[in-house]
Amino acid sequence: MTGKGDLTYRDAPPPTVHPDLSYWADLFPGKPQWTPSTALPPGSLAGNKAIVTGGYNGIGIETVDALLRASSDVWIFGRSQSKWQDGIQQLKQREGIKFTLQNEPRQQGVSQLSFAQMDLGDLHSVKTAAEMYLEAESKLHMLFCSAGVMMPPYGSLTSHSHELQLGTNVLGHHYLIKLLLPTLLASKSATFTPRICLTSSAGHVLSPTRAGRAFSPDDPFCEKAMSNWLPGNLKSLMQYGNSKMGNVLQAGKLHRTYFLGEGGDDEAGGRLIVTSVHPGVLMTDLPRHLSPEKPTLSDRVMTALAYSIVFPVIGYAPSFGALNQLYACTLPDQEAFRVGLSGSYVSPWCRLGRAMRKSEDKSTQDDLWDWCEGEVERLTGTKRGI
Numbered sequence: 001m002t003g004k005g006d007l008t009y010r011d012a013p014p015p016t017v018h019p020d021l022s023y024w025a026d027l028f029p030g031k032p033q034w035t036p037s038t039a040l041p042p043g044s045l046a047g048n049k050a051i052v053t054g055g056y057n058g059i060g061i062e063t064v065d066a067l068l069r070a071s072s073d074v075w076i077f078g079r080s081q082s083k084w085q086d087g088i089q090q091l092k093q094r095e096g097i098k099f100t101l102q103n104e105p106r107q108q109g110v111s112q113l114s115f116a117q118m119d120l121g122d123l124h125s126v127k128t129a130a131e132m133y134l135e136a137e138s139k140l141h142m143l144f145c146s147a148g149v150m151m152p153p154y155g156s157l158t159s160h161s162h163e164l165q166l167g168t169n170v171l172g173h174h175y176l177i178k179l180l181l182p183t184l185l186a187s188k189s190a191t192f193t194p195r196i197c198l199t200s201s202a203g204h205v206l207s208p209t210r211a212g213r214a215f216s217p218d219d220p221f222c223e224k225a226m227s228n229w230l231p232g233n234l235k236s237l238m239q240y241g242n243s244k245m246g247n248v249l250q251a252g253k254l255h256r257t258y259f260l261g262e263g264g265d266d267e268a269g270g271r272l273i274v275t276s277v278h279p280g281v282l283m284t285d286l287p288r289h290l291s292p293e294k295p296t297l298s299d300r301v302m303t304a305l306a307y308s309i310v311f312p313v314i315g316y317a318p319s320f321g322a323l324n325q326l327y328a329c330t331l332p333d334q335e336a337f338r339v340g341l342s343g344s345y346v347s348p349w350c351r352l353g354r355a356m357r358k359s360e361d362k363s364t365q366d367d368l369w370d371w372c373e374g375e376v377e378r379l380t381g382t383k384r385g386i
Helices: 023-027 058-069 081-092 123-136 164-186 202-206 232-258 286-290 297-314 323-330 333-339 362-380
Strands: 049-053 073-078 099-101 111-117 142-145 195-199 273-277 345-347 351-353
Touching: 049 058, 049 164, 058 073, 058 081, 058 111, 058 142, 058 323, 073 081, 073 123, 081 111, 111 123, 123 164, 123 362, 142 164, 142 323, 164 195, 164 232, 164 362, 195 232, 195 323, 202 232, 232 273, 232 362, 273 323, 323 345
Parallel strands: 049 073, 049 142, 073 111, 099 111, 142 195, 195 273, 273 345
Antiparallel strands: 345 351
């Protein structure tokens, strides 16, 4: 129950551009004002359940670290068993963190860490992982959609023959959200609204525009929108932007449906808090494909720029990259309603703003959602809707 004077989701202001929001501030964000070490003390997330896709490395493992320290149970969804084992060893070597694994006896007051193998590029694998979670758990409070791929060799495809980045970063997460959405919605309590955070990027600005729109179901992989003369690595970079724009569009659609309650009755709103985030320019293995086995001249130039200038000058450690999504998924409801968290695009560090204006077009958000729903139904037989 809310007390007299408490805020509800109806009091939340629409997302606004932070006065300091600029590309310059994104590149040089300064010292974080919000940190999990102070905002998420031990026990603060006790009883909560979280899923982190790609949670065994990069910003994923830093997110898992903070959640475990705050006493949340965590599931890592990822493709690689070996990276999962490496992640376990990394976490065990860190001071002040305690957890048991899913195959070990539970200890009172100690978080549990579990793993489900999942390839976001294979929708059948996504379904298997989701079913594994739902067989073991009855609640889900936080879903961090943070796994992704960046700039693979141009022409790389998923097992369903989708362009790899859109298929992994967008479609795979769409299906995962779809399968887990009923459990998320059922986990709302009087004091905490369940969260979905989609890890986007400032790179969404590189998404090609198609007739003034951020997405077109007639050209989902933006092949028609890109000039033929562009080298493959630049085409792959634009398709990365396309996928990160897709994450912003997904968040917008979910925010409209489950926070604002568009198209529903009086009880349709306030059921989820949904955000997209730019984690910052980070020194992780995400841009590993910048150095292919047989690099072209443009590959060499881009690699030299990235590793000689960009990362040394403005790159941050992965722990910084976890800040925005941790903030988005753990900020107490009252504060989240006060600042208008849901629907925001969170920039470094924990600044609320808005992505490119074209990402706010409702019909474009609907088009991407409908395209994803259609592909899921075609490939898995799962009907549209939740």
